[in-house]
Amino acid sequence: MMAYATFLLPLAMGFAFGWLLHRGRVTNFEVIEGQFCLKDFTMLKVMLPAIVVGGIGVFALVDLGEAKYYVKDANLLAVVLGAVIFGVALVFYGYCPGTGLAAAATGSLHALLGVVGMVFGAVVYAISFDWVKAHILPVWSFGKVRIPEATGAPDLVWFALLALGAIVLFFIVEGRRPSAS
């Protein structure tokens, strides 16, 4: 039981995640770049169902007392700056961190180089952390805010809106003629 919890469980969870990422083809450079060229919606086809299916289940688990939330701090200056850096890097690298790591495991050597770069980036972040903590993290800091509490609209309304938005988007995308490029 001990070995299961500390060793096999994380390996099995990671194995399933890595398998699914590759099976969903988001380990493919062209698939990620295609999303931001609005030519290939595979990335959103994976992400939006993951969020809606995952979210409804986790909401139920929390409601039943079987799980708790792990909400990240809304340090909004840091989140926005980090997201802008991330968005630029995403286009030049062609993967996000998880898909880059998984792509490296499927033979993509440039993705592997990016993983090495990520470790380098972690060192740079650690070195700059004292400055970031003093000057960036405290700005527009609202704590662990969830959208339902912030807006007063219940969780299930948000999931219904997300699901509806996703269905409309996918209906349009799947119905459209492939462009001639």
Next chain:
Amino acid sequence: MSTSAKIGAAAVARSRAVDVSPYWVGAGIGVLSWAAFAIAKDPLGVTGPLSRFGQPVAAPILGADAVAGNAYWSPMPFSWDYGVLFLVGMVAGAFVCSVATGTFRLEFMPRFWRERFGPSLTKRALAAFFGGAALMYGARLAGGCTSGHGISGGLQLALSSWVFLIVIFATALVVSRLVFGRGRGARA
């Protein structure tokens, strides 16, 4: 056959040919998240544990004391714990999947990159390395990546995570348009 009939027939063929697998994969990741929250008590995430590999790398350069005393790393000293083993599992899972489905292939240079930036491996290597570095820096600054913020945070309806998702998407759309131009989209 007339042109319109051809287009009609093609539309029918396309609707039958809709690939539903990405949706199922997404739903599968959603179900995996249930296990992550209820059993593992640790939401899916990548850059947090991956950033800790910086500790053994930085130790010979900065000194072991500087690494141990670093305010970012000190709450999470490197060990083969849940987060790190999760990454090992990910690498194994993606590798086994690619071998099992016959899609493992060594790739030095993606076709779409070569079409835009030419055959220089150096150029691709620099973009991948510094792209990866910036990706990690941005993710750590924001508090998570597409997995930790995007999926795990998004499904919790966390404000920080939805701001992150919307800003990365908007930024990447603009940058992609500037870099690859209009209408020259990648097709897998």
